[in-house]
Amino acid sequence: MTGKFSARAIIALAVAASALIASLAAAQTRKEAPKIGDPPEAMNTRLVGYNDLQGRTAYQPTIFKQRGRYIAYIGHHGGSGEFAKPLNTINGQAELNGTSIVDVTDPKQPKYLAHIPGAVGDGEAGAAQMTRVCDGRSLGKGDPDKVYLLRAFGRDGHEIWDVTDPAKPKVLTRLMGMSDTHKNYWECEGGIAYLVSTPPGWRARMTQVYDLSDPANPVKIRDFGLVGQQPGATGAIPVAIHGLISTGPKGNRVYFAFGTNKGGIVQIVDRDKLLKGPKEPTPENLLYPQVGRLDMSPLYGAHTSLPLGKFKIPEFAHEKEGAERDIIMVVGETFREECGEGRQMAFFVDDTVEGKPMVVSHWTVPEASGNFCARGGRFGSHSSNESMGPPFYQKLTFVTFFNAGVRVLDIRNPYEPKEVGYFIPSITKATQPRCGMIGGQQRCSNAVIQSNNAETDDRGYIYLADRANTGLHILELTGEARAIAGLPPL
C-alpha cells in the first residue's frame, strides 16, 4: 500500500523530530549506555540528514562535487555471519559490502544511488573500505568529462571506477595481486596515487606509488616503505603503514602514518625526491626522500597524519621567532572493545623545524563524561576528517571516537586544543554489538554507535559513518563551533 508519505519523507520527518528532541533534551552526554529511541547526544552540532547505507558497516566517506551535485562515496568493511551479504534495495540482490554512492546535494534528503559490491571477507579482510574520487580534468590525462573512483578491493588490490554517472558506476582498471591494502591517497591535481598494498616480497604493508593521471592506463612509479620492510631485509620488521596524506605538488610533502594503534611513526617525506629519486628499494634510496620522522611511544599508534600546514598562533604573536608554526595532527586507532588497551588519542606535532617534529599536546574525550568504557564497543580515537579546504581547515578538526561519536576540536592554538562540539548518533535496530575477545572472554559487547570515519564538505556539512551498521549521519555545526568556522548563523 502506498501511503501518502514516501519512505523518504518519513525518514526526513524522523530526522527533524529527533533534531527537535535533541535540541530540547539535555545536550550533555549521558552516563548510561544508550537505548533505541534515545535522542542523539550533541553539543554545538545537529543532525541534518540520514541514510541507513543498507545496514552496511561503513568506513571512509568521500564527498565529491560533480556536475553541480554533491555525491558521497562511502567505503564499507566486510560484513560477517548473517550480515555477510546485506540486501541491496535498489536491485533486490544480496551483495557483499563494497561502496555506497549517495547523492547528498540536499543533505536533508540524501538519496541512495548505487552500491558497488566488494570483495569477500569479514571486516577489513573483505569489502572495499577506502574511497578517493577525482575528476578527469584535474587528473590531466583522463577524460576531462569523467569522474573516477579509486577504491581498495578487499585485501586483493585496487580498482578504478568510472562514476561520471554515480548511479551507474563502471569498472575501468584493476590492480590486483596484493595481500593487504588500506588507506590510499590520490592527488587529484596531476593524478599521482599512493596505493597502500602488500605486494609479494615486501615484509609489511607498504606504499606503491602510481601515476594515475590517465586512470585507464596506470603507470607504476616505485615502491616505498620504511627501511627494513623492503624485500631482502632482515631483522625486526618496522611497523606497517596505515595511510598517508599528500600536500601535492604545491606543498611537496607526503605525511605517512605507521603503526595504527601502537608503535606509531609519522614519516615526513619530500614528494619530489620520492617521485624522482632512485627507485630501487635499497636502504639508501628509501631514506633519501625522508625529511623527518617522529617515533611515538609504543603505547600510541598513528592511524591518520593530517598536515595542518603553517599558521600563525595568536598566543605566540609577540615572539619574533616561532609565531608561525607548522603542525601535524596525528590520530591513533583504538582496536579493543571496552578500553582493553592504552587510550588512543589525537596528538599535535610541531614540525616547524623540518625534520625535527615534536609532540606538543594531545586531546582525548574525558572517559567519565559518558562512562564510555562501560557503554560497550570501542571507546577511543580512530580517524579524522582529511579535507584541507574551507570552511574548517586550520580552525576545526573532526575526530571520531567510536562510542563517543565525532568530536569537534578547535585547533587554532594546537598547543591548547579545545573541544567545541560533539555528536553521538542514536542507535537503531540495525546497530550491531561488537563481538570478540573482550576482557579475556569470548563475548559480545552492547550494541552502541561506533563512529568510524568522518569527512566534511566545503558547504560545512559533516558526514559521519558508523562501523556498527547504523549508517550515515549528516551534521551541521551550531553555536560557538559554527562561529569559529566563520559559517553564517542558522
Next chain:
Amino acid sequence: MSQMLRMPIAAAVFVALILVIPAAAQQMQKIGAPPEASNMRLVGYNELQARSAYQPTIVHQGDRYIAYIGHHGGSPDVPRPINAQTGEAEFNGTSIVDVTDPAHPKYLKHIPGTAGSGEGGGAQMTRICSGATLPRADRGKFYLLRTLGTRGHEVWDVTDPTKPALLASIGGDYKDTHKSWWECDSGVAYIVSAVPGWRVNRMTEVYDLGDPAHPVKIRDFGLPGQEPGSTGPVPTDVHGPIPLPQSNRIYFGYGSSKGGILQIVDRDKLLHGPKEPTPDNLRYPEIGRLEISPLVGAHTAFPMPQMPIAEFAKDGYATRDFVMIVNEATQNECKPQGREMVWFADVTIEAHPMIVSNFMVHEASGDFCSRGGRFGAHSSNESMAPVFYKKLAFVTFFNAGVRAIDVRDPYAPKEVGYFIPAITEATDKRCIRVDGQPKCKVAIQTNNVETDDRGYIYIVDRANTGLHILELTGAPRAIAGLPPL
C-alpha cells in the same frame, strides 16, 4: 649602598604584604606597586645584598632551616657588590641565610665567588649534604658543593653556616661548569664541567664525594660525539642531571634553550660500566633518549615516576612515568626566540619517551613580552619532599614570576597559582638593541625556585631584587595536603 636601599625596600615589602593585585593584566612594573599574585603570598624577604641569584637550596640543618643561594657574577657596572657584613666589595658567590623563621630570614654569611660577569663568574650552583647520610663523612657535619664561576667546583664545610671552611677543590681551570647534582645517601656527585679534551664546555664528571674532603673521580660522561677524539657535529651540551637512585635511573637534560635532549640512563651501568670514553662505553648506560627539537632546550629534566592517571583508570596502562622538562628563555623581550615552556614527557616505555602535554603562561595575561627582560620558562623546584612532589610543581618564568602547577595528571597540567614579586630600587635593568641603541626596562626576573619540606617556596631574582619566601593560600593548599591558613 645597601643601607640606603633598606628603607625603600622595607616600605615596598610592607606594601606588598598588605596589597596584592590578584589579576595580572598589568603593563610594566613600577617601584612601589604591590606584587601580582594568585593563591600565593609573601611570607618573608631578604635582599641578598642585591646580588644576582641562581640556585637556592634549603636544608634542615640541626634545628634550623638554612638557605644556600648561588649567585651569578656581577655586571660590568657593578662587578663586586658590597658585603654589608664586612664592608668589603666581594665577587658574587654564595649567600647563606637562616630561614628557620621564614617571616624573618637572617642573612648569615657571604662566601665570595670568582671574577666574571653573569654566568662567567660568581658561584651559581649549590647542593648540600649532611654528613649523617653520606657514607664516609663526619656524621656531625654539613657540606656544601658549589661551582666556582666557570673554573671548577668546591666543597665547603658549612656545619657552622656563619663560618664556612673550604675542604676540597675540583678543576680550577675549566671553561665552564653548571647544574651539578649530589646524591646525599651514596655520596656520588654528577658535576657539570669542561674537562680538557672534550668537545663541549659542559659535560659530566662523575665523582665519589662519599668523603667530601677527599673527592675521588669515577669517570667522565657525555653523548657520543662529545668525547675527546670524536669528529662530526657535536651534540648539545649538558645542562644538568637528576638521579633517582632508588629506581636505578638518572635523567640528563641537555641544551638549556635549544637542541634539547632528554637522556634516560641506567645508574648502575654508568657507575660500574667501562669508564674509557669510547662511543660504545658512552652508549652502554643509555636506556632511552628523546631528541626534542632545535627550538627547545632541556634545562631541567625532573622525573615523576609511577603516577596513577585517573583518566586512564579504566584503560590499560593506567599508571605512567613522566619527566617534566623545562626549557629556558634566554633572550630579552621575546626576541628572537620560540616561546619557552614546560613539557611533560611520558617515559613509561623508557626506550621511547614522548611529549604528551605542555604548560605555558599566556603572554597576554600580563603583556609579558612588553614588560622588559626575559619572559618564558626557566627552572623548576627540584625537591622531592612529599609535601609537593608529584602534586604541585613550581616553575619560574622570569618577568612572569613563579607559577604553581597542579601536576597530579601530567596529561592535563593546570596553573593553580602564581607570584610576581614587586620590583625595588635594586632591580637591575635589562636591555635590547633598537636601531643600534640600547633600550632598557626594569622587571623582575624570577630565576630559580626551591621548596622545603614545610611547604615554603623560595624564589630568587636574577635582576638583583633578592629572595622572596612564599606560601600557598586558598584551594591549592589542599592539593599539597597543607592545613588551611
